[in-house]
Amino acid sequence: MNGKPKIGVYVCHCGTNIAGTVNVEEVVQFAQTLPDVVVARNYSYMCSDPGQALITDDIANMGLNRVVVASCSPRMHEPTFRKTLLSGGLNPYFLEMANIREQCSWVHDDPIAATEKAKRVVEAAVVKARRLEALDVKEVEVEPSCLIIGAGIAGIQAALDIADAGFKVYLVEKSPTVGGHMAQLDKTFPTLDCSACILTPKMVDVANHPNIELMTYSQVEEIGGYIGNFDIKVRKKSRFVDMDKCTGCGACAEECRMAGRIPNEFDEGIGMRGAIYLPFPQAVPAKYTIDKENCLFLSKGKCGESPKCKEACQAGAINFDLQDEVVEFKVGTIIVATGFDIFDARLKPEYGYGVYDNVLTALEFERMVNASGPTGGKVVMLERGKKKKKKEGEEAEAPRMPRSVTFIQCVGSRDKSVGNEYCSRVCCMYTAKLAHLVKDKVGHDCEVTIFYMDVRAFGKGFEEFYDRVRREGVKYIRGNPSEIYKKGDKLIVRAEDTLTATPLEHETDMVVLSVGLCPRSDNREIIDLLKLSQSSDLFYLEAHPKLRPVDTASDGIYLAGVCQGPKDIPDAVAQAKGAASAAMIPMASGKVKVEAQTSVVNEDTCRGCGFCVELCPFSAIELVEINRMGWPVKVARVNEALCKGCGACAAACLSGSIQQRSFKDLQLMPQIKALGVK
Amino acid sequence: MCAEEIGFVEKYDLLGCIQCGRCTGGCPVALRTDLRVRCFMYDTQNEERLEELSERPEIWDCTTCYTCAARCPKGLEPLEVLIGLRSLQIEEGRVQPTVRDALESIFKDGNPWGSPRAKRLDWTAGLEVEALEPEAEEATDVLLFVCCTDAYDPRVMKVAQALVKVLNAAGVDFGIIGEEESCCGSEVRRLGEEGLFEMCDEENVELLNSFNVNRIVTVSPHCYNTLKKEYHGLKHPVLHYTELVAELLEEGKLQLSKEMAKVITYHDPCFLGKQNDIYDEPRYIITRIPGVEFREFDRCRERSLCCEGGGGKMWVESESKAERLAEIRVEDAKELGAEIIAVACPFCLLTLEDATKVKGVEEEMRVADILELLAEAL
Incomplete structure (x- = not known):
């Protein structure tokens, strides 16, 4: 756009957000005096339709070629006003935002000083607007396929939705089976429907769907590229079992010399497995896996005369020579659904978890009440670490059922001392559910007590369920216990009934710790692969807490489930459907706009030091060799599809050879000067 | 009144309390006395009630064991509220005679046991142990900070004597302060005598800093805690004797x-x-x-x-x-x-x-x- 700049300045009241502190009339009058400003106006909400119409009308009637909107942070409404310019026939990059809300009215109390500051900020924006250049918005093609990392309920749901819409899905799961934590649960609150009954059909569907390529016991190793064109490398770990031959009959597991000697992760360690195993009967795929750390043959090179599993396998599926397989493919979008870890109860030593056999985590207890769990669904007193006698004919003494079970809520949640300040959102209700199951399975005369500090029954049907459970005779005591010790064969829970200010020594047979949800301990792997950000609670950070809850700061990468923050099954499913829908937008349109405010290298002055290459968090810069007046020299070159316009390179470049479009030195320096910075 | 000037609500972050009850639940004396420290976290939010609350006898039941603070999910220190209330009483001079005598004895003789300073080294009789000279040119490895109770109590004295034997057996280069040694003030602070504690802090830091030593080793965990965490400007690292002895054993x-x-x-x-x-x-x-x-x-x-x-x-x-x-x-x-x-x-x-x-x-x-x-x- 040539010719003299004709600038329009629009000062927003933002209701009273800005106008309550800043005298907007005065700012407008001031703006009118600035060079090249053709018109200056104010309006209650510039982002509203009539507000935007002011701009388009002025472009049409007054021939504006630059627009300054003085309102909020560009984070939310820069895209809004760029569209306004576009619809008015201007290049959208002729917009400059002056932030007089977050950086002025919200942080200052003195109206006079705030108004003066607003004037400075507006003037600086005008100075920069005068120097803005038109930028081209480029588009790239989008590969119509999606990588989903994690096959818990969130990953499964997202995979099914995207696959049903006709796009290809690569579903990668670290463990040998899909299902995640939901597969470990018995009943689900507040409806008490059986978790397996509602989950297993979906597990089978992901395995059979023609559009889903399921990779279990696999890990994403490398991710390169950008939205629409991600290059993925996945390692499929060797199971030492031929997936095509294994029938899932289980003969191998029965014969394994290590059978019953390795704590089964799926049963939270209270059940045992062998070195060759299926995590649980409904596992998908229903194929056995050899855990090479514990397999005698693979770890020690010798398993009796010969490995018994191999002898037992009629299908000839066991092959100790099988190697990991690395596969590479391209996807257009990525959904992260890596889930959570439960809080490590050992970090609260006052509760004696790991010391007393019958202090359990809620997930251990969940496995115990589960019909497919290690006790066949019976709630019994545990004797941990005691080897079971395997003598034939000798009837083992039937384990005793507890006569009282006590739950402690908020273990590892709302607790600064362990660094988890957040509420885990599911514990109140799963505790109520487990308490109900105790009454159901052990009998109504089993005394059930729940120690709580607040009951947060906020979801649909939650309060009603809480009412029901109390009426079933579950005793709620308001007070968070402080410690557990032992007296004879009873556990003593020390607490205060805070409603009556009575200190208690509550006697019980079994204590269940309602542990919270934590970011996965291996979160770092995904962060390094995808450059994700974390919120202060260390869960993955969404792009906007309200309006972009499934997006990340990186285009084409979305979040689903608890990896973004604690949530229950309905919320995880809802977010998964949201992430699926968000991922399908670029895939359906087939192309996507990429950042226009990218960096550009002046190859005539670049010294090829490579400093920017090191700095770029998106690996968007490389050194290339060019011919400079007959001499081969190295210079930096920016891959504009990868560049996110963060500006790190431009700020660091020693020779000023990298400039970021819209933030060039010639644009920024006068702006800074106008702010009064010498 | 110092504590009132700052205000209990801000000083102890009382509004951060969620009344979960872990403090009273874990309080070792809650089961045998009327002390309900959680209630104090709530009641002291009303500054008009502070005087009345400070007159409650149970505030003196707190052993300052720190369990309430260790268990608090919000990082608060309920015991400090009780100490704050004790301060109000101390300032009014309303304390039990035994407490008054102990505090006076610290002020006068540097120990709470009513014994003269001149008797501070009686426990060393017949032992190979030397008092160090301040500002010595050559550094001594260990400065032993002997607790008043170890120095004066005929039963506990044997512990300090045992320590000297052990250190000599291990060939440790060490010495003691001598008669100038004074109470660390740990109990002073916990009885609510803030002013006297400040004096202990200042004088002891100046005294301890005057010695050319690599580290200070305390006999009592109470001195250890105070020197390590509550003093201002102490130059030397502080160890409890168990840390030193474990090191000596480990190194053979x-x-x-x-x-x-x-x-x-x-x-x-x-x-x-x-x-x-x-x-x-x-x-x-x-x-x-x-x-x-x-x-x-x-x-x-x-x-x-x-x-x-x-x-x-x-x-x-x-x-x-x-x-x-x-x-x-x-x-x-x-x-x-x-x-x-x-x-x-x-x-x-x-x-x-x-x-x-x-x-x-x-x-x-x-x-x-x-x-x-x-x-x-x-």
Whole structure:
């Protein structure tokens, strides 16, 4: 756009957000005096339709070629006003935002000083607007396929939705089976429907769907590229079992010399497995896996005369020579659904978890009440670490059922001392559910007590369920216990009934710790692969807490489930459907706009030091060799599809050879000067 | 009134409290006295009630064991509120005569036991131990900070004497302060005498900084906690003797040759365990004594039960007639089959030994500081 700049300045009241502190009339009058400003106006909400119409009308009637909107942070409404310019026939990059809300009215109390500051900020924006250049918005093609990392309920749901819409899905799961934590649960609150009954059909569907390529016991190793064109490398770990031959009959597991000697992760360690195993009967795929750390043959090179599993396998599926397989493919979008870890109860030593056999985590207890769990669904007193006698004919003494079970809520949640300040959102209700199951399975005369500090029954049907459970005779005591010790064969829970200010020594047979949800301990792997950000609670950070809850700061990468923050099954499913829908937008349109405010290298002055290459968090810069007046020299070159316009390179470049479009030195320096910075 | 000027609400972040009850729930004295520290976290939010609350006798039941703070999910320190209330009483001069005498004795003679400064070194009689010169050119490795109780109490004195024997046996380059040594002020602060504590802080830091030493080693965990965490501007690193002795054993500088065929349990002092996370060193030392069979209390480490010796309780008798915690501890040790309860704190030594007498088991059950056992095993 040539010719003299004709600038329009629009000062927003933002209701009273800005106008309550800043005298907007005065700012407008001031703006009118600035060079090249053709018109200056104010309006209650510039982002509203009539507000935007002011701009388009002025472009049409007054021939504006630059627009300054003085309102909020560009984070939310820069895209809004760029569209306004576009619809008015201007290049959208002729917009400059002056932030007089977050950086002025919200942080200052003195109206006079705030108004003066607003004037400075507006003037600086005008100075920069005068120097803005038109930028081209480029588009790239989008590969119509999606990588989903994690096959818990969130990953499964997202995979099914995207696959049903006709796009290809690569579903990668670290463990040998899909299902995640939901597969470990018995009943689900507040409806008490059986978790397996509602989950297993979906597990089978992901395995059979023609559009889903399921990779279990696999890990994403490398991710390169950008939205629409991600290059993925996945390692499929060797199971030492031929997936095509294994029938899932289980003969191998029965014969394994290590059978019953390795704590089964799926049963939270209270059940045992062998070195060759299926995590649980409904596992998908229903194929056995050899855990090479514990397999005698693979770890020690010798398993009796010969490995018994191999002898037992009629299908000839066991092959100790099988190697990991690395596969590479391209996807257009990525959904992260890596889930959570439960809080490590050992970090609260006052509760004696790991010391007393019958202090359990809620997930251990969940496995115990589960019909497919290690006790066949019976709630019994545990004797941990005691080897079971395997003598034939000798009837083992039937384990005793507890006569009282006590739950402690908020273990590892709302607790600064362990660094988890957040509420885990599911514990109140799963505790109520487990308490109900105790009454159901052990009998109504089993005394059930729940120690709580607040009951947060906020979801649909939650309060009603809480009412029901109390009426079933579950005793709620308001007070968070402080410690557990032992007296004879009873556990003593020390607490205060805070409603009556009575200190208690509550006697019980079994204590269940309602542990919270934590970011996965291996979160770092995904962060390094995808450059994700974390919120202060260390869960993955969404792009906007309200309006972009499934997006990340990186285009084409979305979040689903608890990896973004604690949530229950309905919320995880809802977010998964949201992430699926968000991922399908670029895939359906087939192309996507990429950042226009990218960096550009002046190859005539670049010294090829490579400093920017090191700095770029998106690996968007490389050194290339060019011919400079007959001499081969190295210079930096920016891959504009990868560049996110963060500006790190431009700020660091020693020779000023990298400039970021819209933030060039010639644009920024006068702006800074106008702010009064010498 | 200093505490009131700042305001309880801000000073103790009372609005951060969610009234969960973990403080009272874990409070060792809540079961035997009327103390409900959670209620104080709520009631003191009303500044108009502070005077009335400070007159409640149960504020003197707190042993400052720190369990309430260790368990607080919001990082608050409920015990400090009780200390704040005690300060209001101290400022009004309304304290029990025993407390008044102890504080006066610290002010006058640098110790709470009413003994003259001139007698501070009586415990060293016949021992190879020298007082260090301030500003010496050559650095001494260890400056021993001897607790007032170790220096004056005829029973506890044996612990300090044992330490000197142990350090000499290990060839440690060490010395003591001498008659100039004064109370660390740990109990002063916990009794609520803020002004006197500030004096202890200033004078002791100046005195301690005047010595050319690599590190300071304390005998009592109470001195350790105060020197390490509550003093301002102390130059030297501070160790508890269990840390030093564990180091000497590990490096092979200390040899234990005599057999001690006894069942020993260990009582974690609150100021060493809960407040400073020193759990492993004392156990390491005890289990290095030849012939020892070590048994843990059920309530050990982070769940250890307070002996009620801290928080100024040496000078304040509780109104409660319920069984003392030290007596429960002795009973537990008996059930465990322990012949010796090992301790690493002068107050634990006194309270537990007293409890063995109340329980009539002083013949079969011995209470001894780890140092005494070590000296016997040399």
